[in-house]
Amino acid sequence: MKIGDTTALYVNQLLKLAAGMGADCDQLLADADLNPNELADDDNRIDLTYLMRLGRGAIRQTGRPDIGLQLGAHSHISSLGYVGLAAMTAKTLGDALNILVRYEHLNSQCYRGTSQLVAEGGQMALTFYSIAPYNAYTCFVVDGVLGAWAKLTYLLTGVTDLVRRVDIEFDAPSYGDDYQTAFGCEIRFGAPRNAIIMNAADMAIPLPDSSPQLHDKLIQICDELLNQIALADSYRNKVLKVLGTMLHGQTPSIDEVALKLGMPSWTLRRKLKEEDSAYQSLVDEMRRDVAMSYMKNTDLSFGEISYLLGFSTPGAFQRAFKRWSGQTPGEFRKLLSKK
Template sequence: MNSSNAQPAPNRHPLGNISVLHVGVLLRAAEAEGVNVQALTRDFQLSEQTLTSPAARISIPRFMRLGHAAMAACDNAALGLRMGALSRPVDAGIAGLAGESAKTAGTGVQTLIGYSLLTSRNSRGTPTAEPGKRTLRFYSIRPYNAFNYFVVDSVLGGWTQFLRTITGQWNVLDKVTIEYPSLGMDELFEGWFCCPVQFGAATNSLIVKQDVWDQESLQAQPAMHEKLVQLCNTELQEIQRGWTTGDRVRSLLTPLFRGETPSLETIASKLGVTPWTLQRQLSAEHTGFRELMDDTRKQLARDYIRETETSLSEIAWLLGFSNPAALHKAYRRWFEFSPGEHRKHFRHYASK
């Protein structure tokens, strides 16, 4: 199930990007440490709309700056461990839920890691799981500094917490290895992970206890696991095919059309970028926001007319037009037919 060679679509962040699902864990940990997260999100221009959009990602550098600011605000260099402690399977999206419902803890954590591209990507590589060695590896970007220590801590801590959650056990590891050198918190780390922790190691990894790896998950549900894995595969295939920025915009437009015309600012916020950045990215793909919106409406209108019995007034609302007359005008521009004429045309050929 590992997808270590899979790469998501090219993007404007060469170091990688990360879902706001993980940003949410960081903010929850910061708030638990007494940080004013409202001020933090304001300073980093993270709107509520961005933070609640499943499609939104931010660049890895931005995530590291956010984490560094949070650690400075609470004076806790081990904030990454607090993030791990507060993480839940759902914070990894459908991959986390799929892993939680797997039969065993080993299969569960393999599922979680195997679909990590659904929520994060970095230039160093994709996390891997080696069942035979019960070893989980994370490849963090380098060089290490005060801005990215916490990333390693939070990932390894999150995986550990995932195992604890689905097994009900606290002592789940044989050993932890961390690439960056000791920062003088060895005792704290060994106490948190409940096992030896080696700093300055060749890799960032967890070695899971054999009995824990084989233990049945407390949340095992075979039918739900199969369904969620199917969803994960579908999303992973979309990433591997390489979605453009235009594709991501289109995917967000459809549910937002209902009764209104989505703005560039709304879509940019849901993608976690500024309107200017979104315009620039679309321009690089030789398209624009208005063009995408018009083309998306055109495709949807044709499908509604051809495939459904939906009334023209309802279609107008579904596509965000102010009234049926506006839909009628746009439809003639697109197809040189009125919506009613086109529906008759489709029905005529369908009956033959």
């Protein structure tokens, strides 16, 4: 399903960590239906669906629901490639964090949203978008991202305890006590967002590896890579990305999506037609993909899934699901439970 992607490098890091905890990586890949050849090139983009499957399998095999926190703790600047090097050679911590946000899509992208660095009075919040609904096998994604950010603030500056508070959108999980060990600061579960919060004054901390000339060259490379992604990004994919952030309890109109993309709806219709696509077919495609993900990865009821996807009634969702899969939602889940 098309919910976004990450690099093979990040997937390989998860597999390496899981193997160190006793997991059988060959079995993890087989269960996730992921070809190992896809991971041979660290720059290869891997659909986020596979990351979710691998994380679920790793948690099941190792019995370690805190694997995301461990993944964050094992992060390195080099894990972010050119983006990490550009951040490392920046002038200040604030400059470095802005680079991480600005070039986030070079390492991962998700149709649910993008990360942001937001000023909040005397504090700065580095926020990660919601991936709700959460379950025992999806929290690791948030854990891994926030944990990596916290680790990077130390790796970039050499200063500990820069993170003053961590906001977690989901309720405290079974391993909730481990967050204090991982972050060493106040943890707020059930918060309205996912974020690490720092003092605004700390954004001025100079970086020991700052190198203006090298930094400028690295920024140029990041810009060129980002432009390549933008040029390759079709209007079809742009619409799917926007739909992913809006398809929660409603079905956005093409006018609303066009507004998000900064263009008139008639222009968007024309652009999609030039790509042999149509808005309603993309809404149907996104609904199908998200529905399949909810069915496979959550215990949400059919009524809850119907609401989240903007269907008028649960019956309308069940009819659409049978059209997509040839099975009713109940039949689909029964088959899943037998695997």
